[in-house]
Amino acid sequence: MERPPVVSDDEQNGPRTAPPGLSGLARRRLLGAAAAVALGGVAGSGRADAEPDRVGARAAGTAAPEAGTAAPAAPPARTPAPPATRAAIRALYVGTYTSSGGPGLEVAVYDPVSGSVHRSTALSTVADPSFLAARGSDVLYAVDENQDQVTAVAVAGGAPRVLNSGGTGGSGPCHLTVHAAGGHLLTANYGSGSVAVHRLAADGSLGRRTDLVRHTGSGPDPDRQSGPHTHMVLNDRTGGFVLAVDLGTDTVYTYRLATGTGKLTGVSTAQVTAGSGPRHAAFHPSGRHLYVANELGNSLTVCGYDPDSGRVTHGTSLPTVPGGGGSAPNYPAEVVVSADGAFVYVSNRGHDSVARYAVGAGGGRLRLLDAVASGGAYPRHIALDPSGAWLFAANQNSGTVAVFARDEATGALTPAGTPFAVTAPVCVLPQ
Template identity: 35%
Template sequence: MPSIRAFCVAAALLSPTALAEEVPVWFGNNTKPKTASEGIYVAKFDTVTGAITKPVLAGVAKNPTFLAFHPRLPVLYATSEITGADGKPAGAVEAFAIDEATGSLESRGAESTGGTGPCHVTVDREGKVVLAANYSGGNVACLGLAEDGRLKPLASADGAGGFVQHDYDRAGEEGINPKRQDKPHAHSVDVSPDGTIVVVCDLGLDRVFLHGLDRERATLAPRRSAKLKTGAGPRHFALHPDGHRAWCVNELDLTVTAFTYDAARGELRAGETVSTLPPSVTDRTGFSCAEIAVHPNGKFLYASNRGHDSIVMFRIVGDTNTLEFLGVEPTLAKTPRHFAIAPGGKFLLAGGQASNNVTVFAIDDETGRLTFMGTSVEVPSPMCVAFRP
């Protein structure tokens, strides 16, 4: 049942001066046999009141586990874990035209990522390239975009051009997770604000890689990397609105590591690492971290804990990258693989991959704390929650 606090929050949001403003929100899913998902789903979300409509199928897709958008055109891009013509695992990114009235999707073709298990996709700010992280292959692909947002074929998958293979050399290193760190596992890919650097979290190598990006040619060039604690398992990366501070959520040891990004030198410097759970949680068996996001106001940071099924709330201290632990909020959604902050920064939506639901939380702009709105909608196996930027 919704708490009294949630009712008070809802009442404040529904004041006479509040005007409804609906925007579409899409949900990427796992369409493997044991799930009921058929592809990508869409709902309308009110960024003023926090109300959400019943999600409906927007477009049929194969395992669209992560979504991204063209910065100017009504085009959505989805990762696709597929089986190739030879019956072996393969990976692709598929482009979809968005019906701006309904949010429904129409395929505009797919292109290979040159690797297997694509789990993350992003688009640069000018809409010139799409980048994908191939988890199983331990590599990163860069595909050019046509003027209409359609995907161009990957130029090369042999380690040159628009493709970078991460190398694995951890012989004799102690503390490695044997099940998850037996080889490279690129888990996310992000682009620097100036579009010259690609940031890749590699869970298998405990490193955050920086690759040079040429958007005109859709090519990548390896540069340097930042080493994290052995066994950390870096998963996703979040850059502060100022473009200089950043944080990485570490899946395996349930921590967040702070970074300073030097744009001029194209360099990351690691700082403090903090836990995503309070000390009172001593048994963390089966727990892991998943998503991380900075609030648009630049004052707060959030990360999700799977198993514990919560979102940790941090205050970003002043102009530093130091984090002050505020607490954890239960997601009321099992296995929160992903969450998203709605446009305007008033609400957060968390997806429960194992409970087939999405829950809505109000964000206090002054304290950064989350309050459950009493809203939960059914979505089959939600693995990504995405609003258009």
Template identity: 45%
Template sequence: MGGPVGTSVNGLRAYIGSFTTAGGLGITTAAVDPESGALTPLHSTDAVPNPSYLAPSPDGRYLYAVSETPDGAAAAFALTPRGPELLAPAVPVDGADPTHLTLADGRLLTANYSSGSVSTLPVRADGTLAGPATVLTHQGSGPRTDRQEGPHAHAVLPDPGGRWLLSVDLGTDSVRSCALGAGDGALTVHTEAGLRPGSGPRHLAFHPRGDHAYVINELDPTVTVCRWDADRGVLTPLGETRLLPDGAATEGTFPSELVISRDGRFAWAANRGHDSLSVLSLGASGDTATLVTTVPCGGHWPRDLALHPDGRHLYTANERSGDVTWFTVDPATGIPARAGSVEAPAASCVVFA
């Protein structure tokens, strides 16, 4: 299979997803300066509409994208020296508005926001996707009738051990731990962890040790600290941490993404509306998260936050200001300092390969 194409042929590459219906370029390829972390755009493709979330294959040969549309689909690209090249027409996921995707056990999984479901598609040996999709539809609702009238799956990802798939649902204030069928790829709900009603969980990140998980909530600017029991597939909420300083107004702030440092000492959260990055110090046990400070995100409406593979730089995809900003992280304090930005209309996601 070989090593990552981007690394072996041209050095590390960043891939920026965007909303083409809002003026985005589709998927933009950018060179990454190995010292400063600066991005230089090289190429873009609008082969599929609204590739708002991306995931590279572990071997770096392929890139997968959702097509966040009412008729939701997913697409596979080959990563070439010229940039991503569409391998085949996008495959329907049988879910509306897929917002997130991941790879696990030879399958691609999407979290479909509007239909409140998670879909799985087989991944062929040549990297292409097969159909039809196998779909798990969530059930339930929450107290916020404007946003939680029904289920809204917002993220799906494997646990560090690869045994379980966790589905984060904003509409039901819960995270489902699921088993993936070896034959048909069907998801079966194993347990469901309830979070505070009205919190609106959006995304989840695991501690590097794999024994804790941190859920970022969209409807109230908080992070829920959870213990993760991989043997039993059980997620247990322990407490919440506010993402804004004392006295800051929370109305109009909608957190989007959370990433964890490679050594597990820090976490960073992106806050849309407040247009900031929250710096969190994680306790040695993983049971606590303490707000250290917030810094400006470098733009408006930071939809995604990504950590450079070497851990020295953070990147925000600022959707409404149409740019990606990068920061240099102080290794002692975890506080990021703005280092530069690049134009990226309707930016929604940044990944590296």
């Protein structure tokens, strides 16, 4: 099939503040992995530099949580409700690894009354869309992780179609977000440790790349932190600042984006615990606290945040499984916060679970309540639907997207029905 049009970068400037010695970076290798793991019955790619997100800590298939994991308190039984009408059915987008046999961008639907998920269609022309972001309900953006580009997809009014694609100027793009003002797309390049900015057209298609800022430095882990590895970029709650989370340098960077020029200006940096490998982060609704999931440190850190200056302050770190989890790596991946700010959830890929925390002190204090089995193996990504009633978990190595009913009062998660089967799911985006 013909490739979508690609935005030219011919006249763009190269990356700023580029450090030496980045060409030999291994891209998210899993410690101790001997071979690619079968994903959903399809053999892995077999690449020598297999990423830990591509090669799970456990073999494919569901695995029970470790002994001692607390089961969540059972919420009150839900009264069975009639199926939702067609008008109430909502979209559920799933990003998968096509290089591991996934369908590409899986476009499904879910019932907001029962939580049941049904397949709709798939867009296979987007390769390895390992992270997705939406601009309203009409356009999706996907990283093409192994093609070093991002793609805009129109999803309104019928079958999804590719608008265009653009190079990120770096390697291994793994995360992206639409800037709060709506006119730019920001992308985190894991392999090269950089942040790219693309201008967005009125129809949502990608314009020219306006900036590329590369981080410098390293961390104490020789395998995972030999150089910078930007793993996430996100807006703060006011839209005034952009934060970039870098696993390789144990740093959260704060930038300001000039919407006229599309250029990033560095504002401040915050170091987390050396060797912890910060991966993803999420804000408390107050906008004054940031929760950072540490992939290498098996922990979640509560940071302070000043919305006026954009400054992040390192705070207390907590384990992501009951009892601390021992010495086994858990590779905490995604962190999400309920809209009321009362609960925080983190996915544990080694432990195959979703941790639940109660929030106190206006967002400044967390208490680990339990960790419920994720409904599959290696939950790389979790997401709450807009109502907050359902949590979806993309279990990469078992080829399942599990659905959990979420009790609003207690935050407890209860499995809802049979997990949705799709090969190599790594991102789930409910609308």
